[in-house]
Amino acid sequence: GQSLIDFAKEHPDIVLDIHLDDRFVDLVEEGFDLAVRISRLENSSLIARRLAPFSVRLCASPDLIAKHGMPMRPQDLARIPCIIDTNGRWLTNWPFKGDAGDTMSVSVSGPIEVNSPMTARAAAVAGLGFTMLPDFIAIPEIESGRLVTALDDRLLSGSGIFAVYPHRRYLPAKVRVFVDFLVQWFKTRESA
Known part of the structure; x- marks a missing residue:
């Protein structure tokens, strides 16, 4: 949650429509730009970028x-x-x-x-x-x-927190900016 608030402060021009939901959403079907998931990925049509380790x-x-x-x-x-x-x-x-x-x-x-x-x-x-x-x-x-x-x-380890988004050749700039932001945000907290 805090990561989203920090992002909104840094990028006032990007409107965040946030759905906090524990169910597994179909990104393409439901029109979402991006999801943050804690899991290994099953569906190959989605792009996943690892944000942080998770245990x-x-x-x-x-x-x-x-x-x-x-x-x-x-x-x-x-x-x-x-x-x-x-x-x-x-x-x-x-x-x-x-x-x-x-x-x-x-x-x-x-x-x-x-x-x-x-x-x-x-x-x-x-x-x-x-x-x-x-x-x-x-x-x-x-x-x-x-x-x-x-x-x-x-305990089993090896999972991660992933940003997941539909495979689009031209990723909207706002999504790319957000993913880059999340990667950095988690990195600074790991070293904290």
Whole structure:
């Protein structure tokens, strides 16, 4: 959100029509110039430019860990309360690196389902369970000590935040300016 506000300040001549939506939009069909997505890309007719790396953290409050113990293996989460983000990619099957370096998933459940990572974070801070959070959402609470991470070495990485736009030979200048801006914006925050 902040990146959009910074861009609007720098480019008062470009009108931003922003749709914050967790569903997967069809850019061409719905007439959007650009989307920012967190995922690997399936559709080859779209151009994607990687803006920043993206990783997740498995977190819970110190109180919850004191009560249920720190999970030593992903399988331990099956018996510990977890917070399900219904907008997340994994729902109740959370992926991890297996013992042999392969990918495995653990079926989790818990007392609360939410539909945004911010709400999942608030629920985790309140001690309701473990949750998977994007690192940039988790970090402030980890630094403040309100959340603790677990199983860091078993989490899958390698995803990214992408600017995605329809394949057009002549990319509108406004879109190019915006993509370049986002690339720089994320870069300055990574080094911060």
